[in-house]
Amino acid sequence: MTFSPELEARFEKFLTKYPADRKRSAVIPMLVYAQDETEAITQELIEEVAKRCGVTPLQVEEVVGFYSMLHKKPQGKYHVQICTNISCLLVGGAELWEQATKKTGIGHKQNSADGRISLEEVECIGACSWAPAVQINYDFYHFVTPGQLDKLLDGLAAGKKPEEITEVQKVSC
Amino acid sequence: MRYNPPSPLETPVLSRRFRLPNSQSIDTYLATDGYKGFEKATGMTQDEIIGEVKTSILRGRGGAGFPTGMKWGFVPRTSPKPKYIVVNADESEPGTCKDRLLMEFDPHQLIEGVLIAGLAVGAQQGYIYIRGEFRYLIGVMDKAIDEAYAKGYLGDNILGKGIKFNLATHSGAGAYECGEESALLESFEGKRGNPRIRPPFPAVAGAYQCPTILNNVETFCAVPSIILNGGAWFAGLGTPKNGGTRMFCLSGHVNKPGVYELPMGFNLMRMINEVGGGIRGGKKLKAVVPGGSSCPILKADECDLAMDYDTVAAAKSMLGSGGVVVLDEDTCMVNFALRIMRFYAHESCGWCIPCREGTTWLKKLLTRFHEGQGQRSDIVMIGDLSKNMLGRTFCPLGDAAAMPTIAIVEKFREEFEAHLDGKPCPYENKGSYFSNSGLAA
Structure with missing residues (x-):
């Protein structure tokens, strides 16, 4: 190979x-x-x-077969991971997850028809104090609001890269 | 730089460089006493280094709170086998997000702590096991490691003193179980992350069955300051049996969630009200998870206590990993217990039957309960199933799932009863979090 x-x-x-x-x-x-x-x-x-x-x-x-990040099925170009574990759950993580599934029409570990977006309801991603948190591929988004999630999903579906969706900034480092 | 504003009540020791510009760079680090602890340690004997760590009363920051100096003392230094230092950076206990900051904003502090541990036991190789989701941190640590090699703090002849130490990052691939030390070592060796039976402990037979020091990121990060300023100084920052400061991760229904470095023994109610700015929306406090999802929950009237290992243990919970999750009066405890159990059922590695089957059945029972299909006898069964998991597994994941469940059922039994007889969840119609908090935009 x-x-x-x-x-x-x-x-x-x-x-x-x-x-x-x-x-x-x-x-x-x-x-x-x-x-x-x-x-x-x-x-x-x-x-x-x-x-x-x-x-x-x-x-x-x-x-x-053991590790949750290893996958035999291709994911979407942008793998949108929404945390619903306890700290995120308390501040709207579960609502964000529901919003994402309704908006995209796809479910847990499923891909959009055009292959641009996949969704995953993830366990704690280590952003508890800045919850609710979302990870797109390896980038973190903190204190995500429903409005911001809408913008991210709309932008990705319209062919934009996450960094071109200027209304919502990933955590920089 | 950090993700939340600091609090004036903090005692910044491990986090003292977070606000400096370019805090990640070795130049910033060297300009602020960086690698001075290591240089001092090169003039000390191994017993003196371990003695200083013992004097500091530093206790493992991953969750168990085992005295670090004692752990280091268990390594058979005369063993002919190579010795290893392994950093547990698999931070994944729900409620915990401190190691991420320590690596992101001060990576050299971690490298220096590892170097000192290497001197203490005669190890020449270290690995930092970083959870796969923290891909960007692998980049941060790799860059810092490269800088340390370039400046002569890593390599085959460190500072021209003939000291050899090599360090590398290692990526995980998504498994909470691998935060448990023996499962982490299995995973590090390229296998499934199933736990090992102990003894032997990693100090004797760890990575590749060789003597290994395995500690949490925060534990290693405390070491440079301990060596530089003395163990007694560090011990004096905390309470008599709990040295130093702690990175507390405040989350949930507080006005100012964030990671704050506070002295060991800081009062929990002060943490919530004065550091965290109180409960959002002026609501009442219902309960607190004091140290990550595996710790038994404390009711509001149990929260006036000092946050150190012994005081929280006396309250029948644990200081754990420093994840302080605050719940307001509108939180459904059945739903909360269910979410915790869903997590453990997903993360159980399946190695031990009580954990694998127990977490799955508890998830089913709690799901049924929350949907209004529960029976009174289920309340007893949830407790019995949990108690039957305790102490019956190779690693503490089974206990971690059982302990919070037992506490929630015992302390909030009336909420379970309120879900009986087909009654809808009393908290469900309180509206969504966002519509109540005005954050919907």
Whole structure:
């Protein structure tokens, strides 16, 4: 399998981080970065990661089934994750989730027909003091209001990138 | 920079650089006593370093509150095996969002803490296990690590003193269970995040079955100040058996939610009213989860207490991970208990039957209850099922699901009864949170 030069460089770094006889440690980091490029975890990717880390494809497969971020089905280009765990629940997270499903007509872990948006009701994403929180791909949005969520979903559906939806700013770092 | 304004009641030790411009950069760090604790530690013996951490009465900030110096002392320093330092940055206990800030705004403080731990036990390799959702933080930490290598604070000959220490980040992929130390190590080794039976503890057989120090981000971040200013100084910031400050994550129905660094033993009601600005909308306080979702809930009249490990334990709860979740009078406790159980049922790794089956059945029972289909006998069954999970699992996830449930059923039984006989949830028609709070725009 061929990957982008950036991902190849990252893989190379992964394989030097761990002791020479412990390459299995690189399995999960490789999968989580590779799936962003390959869009999902395919059988081909499983076999490639197994080969590079010196483990069996089954040893990779069993990991794929365990971790919630690893997915065999492609997600939307923009994976909108809405937290409804306790701190978000208390300040409107569940209402945001309901609003998102109604507005897009798609449900938990489903993709829009054009493949631009997918939704996921997620467990705590570590933004409790700035709740309710939403994550789009890896970007955080804090203190999200229903109006802001509408703007984000409308913008994404209309073909905009999240950073082009200027009314709603992601958390910068 | 930080995500909420600071409070004048804070005692900034770990967070003291958060407001500096470019607080992430090594130049800012070096200009503000950065790596001075490490340099001091290079002139100390291993026993002296561990002794200083013991004197500080620093207790593990991940949740269990185990004395850090004692934990470090368990590492067999004469073992011929390599030794490892592993940072638990898998922050995912609902209600907790402090490690994210510590890494984002002061990454070098964490690196320095890890370096000192390396000196203390003779480790030459460290890993920072960061939850996969915090992808941006992996970038922040990688950049800081690169800077530390460039300035000679990491590598094979640190500061020209012949000290060797290498450090790398490691990405998780979404699993609450991996915040538990032994499951984290399994995951780190590239396996499913199932817990290990203990003993042996990680200090003896941790990463790759080698002696390993495994602590929470906040714990490591306290170490540079302890070495630089002395353990006694740090101990003096807190209460007699609880040294230092704590990053408290205030969330829920308060006017000013945020992460605040307060001395150990800070009064919970003062935290809510003076730091957090009181309950939103002038409503009454109903209950508080004092340290993340796994901690038994405290009723409003139990909240006048000092937030240290021992006082909260005496109130039959836990200080936990520092996640203080505040609930107002309009919160449905059945719904709250259900949301907690949905989380644990989703996150149970399935390794131990009492946890796997218990959380699933409790979720079903609580769902049925909240939908108005509950029976009186279910109230007893919820308690019995929970009690049968306690202490019967490899790791504390089963306990973490059972303890809050038992407390909610015992303390708010009348709310469960109010859902009986097909009666609708008494809190459901209070309108949406946003329409009440004026935040709908």
